[in-house]
Amino acid sequence: DAGITQSPRHKVTETGTPVTLRCHQTENHRYMYWYRQDPGHGLRLIHYSYGVKDTDKGEVSDGYSVSRSKTEDFLLTLESATSSQTSVYFCAISETPTWLPEQFFGPGTRLTVL
Amino acid sequence: QQQVKQSPQSLIVQKGGISIINCAYENTAFDYFPWYQQFPGKGPALLIAIRPDVSEKKEGRFTISFNKSAKQFSLHIMDSQPGDSATYFCAASIGNAGNMLTFGGGTRLMVKP
Numbered sequence: 001d002a003g004i005t006q007s008p009r010h011k012v013t014e015t016g017t018p019v020t021l022r023c024h025q026t027e028n029h030r031y032m033y034w035y036r037q038d039p040g041h042g043l044r045l046i047h048y049s050y051g052v053k054d055t056d057k058g059e060v061s062d063g064y065s066v067s068r069s070k071t072e073d074f075l076l077t078l079e080s081a082t083s084s085q086t087s088v089y090f091c092a093i094s095e096t097p098t099w100l101p102e103q104f105f106g107p108g109t110r111l112t113v114l
Numbered sequence: 115q116q117q118v119k120q121s122p123q124s125l126i127v128q129k130g131g132i133s134i135i136n137c138a139y140e141n142t143a144f145d146y147f148p149w150y151q152q153f154p155g156k157g158p159a160l161l162i163a164i165r166p167d168v169s170e171k172k173e174g175r176f177t178i179s180f181n182k183s184a185k186q187f188s189l190h191i192m193d194s195q196p197g198d199s200a201t202y203f204c205a206a207s208i209g210n211a212g213n214m215l216t217f218g219g220g221t222r223l224m225v226k227p
Contacts, residue, residue: 004157031213042120042203042217043158058214090157094213101146101213105157 003027004106006091012112019078021109023091025071031094032074033058033103034066036087043090049074081113117141118206120218127225133191135221137204140185144206148215149178149189152201161202162189194225 003026013019023032031050035043035058045058047066055066063085065077078085091106120137127133139147148163164171164178164187171178177190191198204218 033214035217040123040219042118042205042219043215044217045214048214059216092157101207101209102148102160102163103213103215105150105159107155107157 004091004093004104006089006106006109008109009107010110012114013081014114015082016080019081019111019113021076021089021091021111023074023076023106025074025091025093027093027095027104028071029093029095029104030071031103032068033092033094034064034074034076035090035092036060036085037090037108038087046076046089078111081111083113085111086113087111117216118204118218120204120221122221123219124222125224127194127223129194129196129225129227131194131225133189133194133198133223133225135189135202135204135223136186137188137218138184138186139206139216141206141208141216142185143208144216145209146207146213147178147180147187148205148207149176150203150205150217152203152220158203191223194223196225196227199223199225 005024007022033048034046044060049055049068089109092103094103149161150158151161152158175192180187205215
C-alpha cells in the first residue's frame with residue numbers, strides 16, 4: 001500500500017463520542033486525502049491537504065475536521081460520531097500534479113457507530 | 115449530485131469473455147480519467163488512466179475508450195480471468211484542483227471459471 005498506514009484498522013464506538021483516525025505516510029508526498037466508502041456511492045472526498053497546515057473541504061465534509069501538523073501525518077476527527085458516519089474510511093496520498101497524477105490508497109479503517 | 119455515473123452496478127462474465135464498464139460525467143472541466151481496482155479488504159489501486167486528448171489507451175488486457183463529445187468513457191477487460199474479480203471504480207478530476215477525484219459508484223465484477 002505504497003508506504004501508507006492507517007490506524008486503527010477497525011473501531012466500534014457509540015453515538016456522540018469523538019473519534020480520531022490517523023493516516024501515516026513514508027513517501028513524503030505533498031497531497032493527502034480522506035475518503036469514505038459506502039455501497040453505491042463509490043468513494044467520496046471528505047477533506048484533503050496540500051501541505052502542512054493547509055487543508056480544504058471535500059464533497060462530504062460536514063461533521064468532520066482534519067489536521068496536518070507534519071508532512072507524514074493526516075488526522076481525521078469526528079467531533080461527535082453519528083450512525084450515518086458508519087463507513088470505511090480510506091486515506092490516500094499523491095505527489096505534486098503530473099501529467100497522470102496517481103493517488104495511492106491506504107488499507108482503510110472500518111468504523112462502526114452504534 | 116453525482117457527477118460521475120457508473121454502470122452496471124454488478125457484472126458477471128465467463129472466463130475468456132469481455133467485461134465492459136461504462137461511465138458518464140457531467141463536468142466538462144474534468145481532464146483526467148482513471149480507473150481503480152479494489153479487492154475485498156484492500157484499498158483501491160490505480161489500474162489505468164487517460165487524458166481527453168486521446169480516444170483510447172491500452173495496457174495489456176485493459177483498455178479505456180474515451181468519447182469527449184458524449185462525455186463518456188469505458189473500461190474493457192479482454193480475456194477476463196477469475197483473478198480480475200474485483201470492484202472497479204471510474205473517477206475523474208481537474209488537474210489543477212489538487213488532484214481531487216470524483217468517483218463513480220463502482221461495479222462489482224465476477225468472472226466465472
